[in-house]
Amino acid sequence: MPLLESDLIFSSAASDLKNALGELKRSNLSITNRLRSIKQDADVVLSVSEVYNLPLIANERCGSWCIPSDRKTGSAYFKSTDGHFGQWSFSLRRLNLQVLSIVEQHGGCIIVDSTRRGKSMPDALSKTVPIWIAVLNRLLFPEHPESHALRTPAEVVSQSEHSQIESRFPLFLEGLRDLDVDVDGLRSTLTKPMRPVWVTPGGTLDTSLLGESGGFCPIILVTSSNCESAGSHNVTKYVQGAADDHESWALGLDPAMFWANMQQLLNTPESELPSLISKLVVEAQAASRMRIPTLVRPSTTIWIADNEAAEDLYRDFDIMVHCSAVSSANLASKLKIRYVHLACSSGKNGSRQLRKELEKLSTLRDMLFPMSKVLVTCETGRDLAVGAALAILCSLYSSDGTLDIHSTVAMSKGLIKHRLSWIMVSMPDASPSRATLQSVNAHLMS
Structure with a gap:
């Protein structure tokens, strides 16, 4: 006779195992584990900052969680979707020109972001920012053709994808020129081309940049989340890209509140966190200042x-x-x-x-x-x-x-x-x- 579903003797055990694994996953994604993982990511960022001694810029929204508020110099808005395969774009809405003055003043900068489990770095850092750098270099420094090439991390971006992105550069540059931006003003803001450099947790830091960057401004692209730790998250309780999609888990907590109350939040039991966060949110709203015109x-x-x-x-x-x-x-x-x-x-x-x-x-x-x-x-x-x-x-x-x-x-x-x-x-x-x-x-x- 053929085997019937009722003959499966491990069906209930399999269901129990599935439920147990689901519960384990939910517990690992607790607010406590997320906040502790964010603190771990921030430690990575600060260690990189000590080596390069460059200002920290958060790629919003995740980046602000991974930089202590008193160490954050500015914000950028590079979308990962502009680096998704086949959707590569130079955003004409998010020009991020505010970054240029920081780069000029300090000779470079560190842009911080994170990504969810399964990726070593976000598309924003592997492709969107490199596109932005190469397009602006072409616009502002036509006399430096060596700075015009697209640079991407070979371990993340294939040669085929790299070539397809670079083939779109004439359109990117045409769109930027059509905005009639003040090119002369930008050239006075940034006097040297930019060059991307990638850093991931556990990777080797290229300290040769510290003495050889006279001809360009290094843009250090730091992925704060650790994909290797995430692979064993059932043991370490580490959550890769913990700050991502914070509207779904943070209960109104934002980066400024987190860093202002970091020790208290990390030392509070999970069961008491919702009431503590609610209290902090109410206090922050009461103390909020209007947006200056x-x-x-x-x-x-x-x-x-x-x-x-x-x-x-x-x-x-x-x-x-x-x-x-x-x-x-x-x-x-x-x-x-x-x-x-x-x-x-x-x-x-x-x-x-x-x-x-x-x-x-x-x-x-x-x-x-x-x-x-x-x-x-x-x-x-x-x-x-x-x-x-x-x-x-x-x-x-x-x-x-x-x-x-x-x-x-x-x-x-x-x-x-x-x-x-x-x-x-x-x-x-x-x-x-x-x-x-x-x-x-x-x-x-x-």
């Missing part, structure tokens, strides 16, 4: 901030564009017609609502004068406010950043990208969602 250059009159700044600083501005779910009675009474409320909730719904609300910006045409200071705000100062400011810059301002309400603008995707680059260079941590930008494009191109 940022001027979007080359304009001299368009500023971006958060809604808290709107309530406190409205007297410093002539016109307020306020993205919020509910209108501010205070601002409406004080500013009257100079208060433009765009009724948008937070998240994706707010981004979708923005498309219709942007029609209200047409009233600005009758209110603006060349020196009118406009403050555009939203809850965070990084998403909806960026979209609203982008719409204003595209429809009412000329290519040199001056008010131009009389000319008819020939709207195009190129013009929108160009104005967006103004915002991203002026405000590197701006983070307009795809839905927000789609709403702006739909409004402007309709």
